Amino acid sequence: MMDTQALYRRREAEFLKEIRPYLHYALQSLSIAAGIGFLVFMIGYRQFLQWVTPEFPWQLTATVCMMLVLGGGRIRTYLQQADTLFLLPQEPAMAIYLQTAMRRARIIGSILVAVGWLIVWPMYHKLAPSSGWLFLLLLLVWLVFKQVLLFGKWTEQQLLEQRTRYLFIVLRWLLCAGPTYTVFNLGPGYGAGILAVGSLAYLGILRLPRQYKVHWNLLIDWELRHKASIYRILNLFIDVPELRGKARNIRWLNKIVNFIPFQRKSTYKYLFTLVWLRSELFGMTCRFTVIGILLMIAFDNKILAAVLYAILAIFSAVQLADLLRYYREHLWQHIYPLSPHLRKQSLRVVRLTLHLCMLVLIIIPAFWTLSAPLWAAIMLIIAACGSMIYHRFK
CATH class of the missing domain: 1.20.190 (Delta-Endotoxin; domain 1)
Structure with a gap:
């Protein structure tokens, strides 16, 4: 039986090797600007913390920041067009391959959530005074919530009907926005309770629509889009091989x-x-x-x-x-x-x-x-x- 976990790692390494020459030039062009931008952000954020008062709509600001890291993120599968011919017959063995993709998405997503919470915490701590234990407790809540949203995003990609998929994308972002805002607006106790109830209801709703076991064509299409977006970013710094996008x-x-x-x-x-x-x-x-x-x-x-x-x-x-x-x-x-x-x-x-x-x-x-x-x-x-x-x- 094919070692699909090793296949995933090999494809990930091949993709990194493919973009490495262009990434090198992009980082050279971006490093100074990124360093200056980070310094300006730190200075500006410090000034903002000194200026901000409880009358400022900080709950909305914190919600937007956390939404970006909670609801965003990508599940990279590195699937290719030829996989429908050569790997589709081994779909049961591909479960390990896809589990590896989800595990990588969870790790990266968790890191981004932790970074986002580290940025939001100073504002939250000043306007809603709290102890360091609350920081760790809410971090755990955000990490669990991120796993729920990632599972929802994976389920969306397996749905049969495109219209249903769009509805569930909207539902996921609404779930991301509503309970997150309640955590900041109503307090961690009530907010975490509403978030838990909403997450359980969301997981139940995800079982209702018809879905493929693995939606191969859609996953391949999403992977092509992911690669195209990375090349578009790199293309801002150096000419790279173009990936054809769909004309609509x-x-x-x-x-x-x-x-x-x-x-x-x-x-x-x-x-x-x-x-x-x-x-x-x-x-x-x-x-x-x-x-x-x-x-x-x-x-x-x-x-x-x-x-x-x-x-x-x-x-x-x-x-x-x-x-x-x-x-x-x-x-x-x-x-x-x-x-x-x-x-x-x-x-x-x-x-x-x-x-x-x-x-x-x-x-x-x-x-x-x-x-x-x-x-x-x-x-x-x-x-x-x-x-x-x-x-x-x-």
């Missing part, structure tokens, strides 16, 4: 390009807009914008809001810089009777337009949450000017 043609979204004039000079604007709409970059942009809006709602301090808005503006600009990758090697761009300069200029215009729209949507809550709307307007103007400079020379 959502008809009602295509109406957005109707505002682009039907002219020769607008050809690439039309094409790059469609590329954005039909690639996974569209979903990433929408999710980032929604997260940015929610974060801006939670902050009513002018300085903190300005720092947060600057971070969001920078990361959204870097995210949109990946738009060129989706059309870089396309044959037709060399056949069109159009100049390469027009292509570069159109790309800058599309990226700038998208970035400005994101900046406007993210800043809208600040006009109500901040006591000085003029401050929000100044933030938007500065960010817009920075965006124009960035996209002009990027």
